[in-house]
Amino acid sequence: MSTYTAWTARDSVGRIAVPRESDDKYSRGVLGVITGSTMYPGAAVIGVEAALRTGVGMVRYLGPERAAGLVLQRRPEAVTSEGRVQAWLMGSGMDHVERESLAQMVEALAQPVPVVLDGGALDLYDRAAGPVIVTPHFRELARLLDANLADIAAGPAVWARRAADELGVTVLLKGHTTYVAGPGISLSTASAPSWLATAGAGDALAGILGSLVATHSARIQDDPAELARLAASAAVLHGLAAERASGGGPLTILDLAAAVPATIAALLRD
Ligand SMILES: NC(=O)C1=CN([C@@H]2O[C@H](COP(=O)(O)OP(=O)(O)OC[C@H]3O[C@@H](n4cnc5c(N)ncnc54)[C@H](O)[C@@H]3O)[C@@H](O)[C@H]2O)[C@@H](O)CC1
Numbered sequence: 162m163s164t165y166t167a168w169t170a171r172d173s174v175g176r177i178a179v180p181r182e183s184d185d186k187y188s189r190g191v192l193g194v195i196t197g198s199t200m201y202p203g204a205a206v207i208g209v210e211a212a213l214r215t216g217v218g219m220v221r222y223l224g225p226e227r228a229a230g231l232v233l234q235r236r237p238e239a240v241t242s243e244g245r246v247q248a249w250l251m252g253s254g255m256d257h258v259e260r261e262s263l264a265q266m267v268e269a270l271a272q273p274v275p276v277v278l279d280g281g282a283l284d285l286y287d288r289a290a291g292p293v294i295v296t297p298h299f300r301e302l303a304r305l306l307d308a309n310l311a312d313i314a315a316g317p318a319v320w321a322r323r324a325a326d327e328l329g330v331t332v333l334l335k336g337h338t339t340y341v342a343g344p345g346i347s348l349s350t351a352s353a354p355s356w357l358a359t360a361g362a363g364d365a366l367a368g369i370l371g372s373l374v375a376t377h378s379a380r381i382q383d384d385p386a387e388l389a390r391l392a393a394s395a396a397v398l399h400g401l402a403a404e405r406a407s408g409g410g411p412l413t414i415l416d417l418a419a420a421v422p423a424t425i426a427a428l429l430r431d
């Protein structure tokens with residue numbers, strides 16, 4: 162099936178976990194994050210910022226020391242101790258060859274919870290005990306499948322579907338239009354302004370998605386197609402927050418992250 166259904170803002174509303182009176186930080190969902198590197202610590206800061214802005218009970222950040230220092234400086238509410246999580250986010254801001262956090266990632270992947278694999282962790286998809294979503298851009302997908310970059314750029318919809326079938330995971334392929342392919346489900350969204358084509362945008366998307374996945378962990382275990390719906394919702398939120406931050410002009414990624422709460426509030430209101 163490579164016919165894609167357009168996923169809308171209205172569809173995304175149902176994927177926002179609104180806390181109830183009985184909730185506490187643990188029942189809302191804890192996201193474990195292993196991102197960033199000594200070379201790219203900023204990606205860790207952006208992902209944690211975006212995850213917290215999307216609404217999650219807690220973020221446990223377990224990446225490299227330099228990145229952890231910067232994450233805590235920006236977001237003291239992040240916790241750097243090990244413990245239970247409802248989902249993992251890994252790989253943003255990591256080189257796919259030199260990975261200082263590989264041992265931590267492999268250990269985390271043994272837990273049967275959903276995992277978002279981004280950037281330098283994409284190729285770990287077959288080590289995961291739980292449901293997996295990978296979030297490549299065109300060049301990363303070409304590397305992952307050992308395919309031709311020009312072919313993917315010419316037919317991203319077909320390649321996202323092919324990747325999902327070949328790898329046996331849910332795939333979110335980034336670009337002006339975002340294609341999400343999962344088990345028996347193909348969704349697309351194009352809600353983002355082209356101002357979003359800026360470094361760090363993918364790290365923010367990964368954080369938003371990590372947050373949605375951690376807050377719907379049980380639902381994903383019950384229905385594997387739910388991971389695709391959450392991914393498409395993350396892309397919609399990301400695009401709408403970018404629009405809000407941009408206001409028709411350039412945007413920075415921390416501005417996008419700062420716009421996420423109001424974007425969610427507007428979605429819930431409308
Ligand atoms: N703030 C941060 O810490 C950020 C870290 N990032 C990290 O940066 C690393 C590289 O990510 P990419 O998405 O760029 O990886 P890609 O696989 O897309 O690119 C690999 C390399 O191709 C070269 N390249 C391709 N097109 C180019 C062009 N038009 N002009 C100049 N050079 C070009 C660059 O040298 C780049 O390093 C990753 O580890 C990623 O996670 C990025 O996510 C950007 C933000």
Ligand SMILES: Nc1ncnc2c1ncn2[C@@H]1O[C@H](COP(=O)(O)OP(=O)(O)O)[C@@H](O)[C@H]1O
Nearest residue numbers: 298335336337353355357358360361362363364
């Ligand atoms: N021209 C564009 N229009 C709209 N969105 C775009 C455009 N180009 C990229 N994006 C979005 O920006 C993000 C870029 O992610 P990525 O390539 O991983 O960047 P980075 O590694 O710098 O964070 C993705 O969410 C992608 O969908």
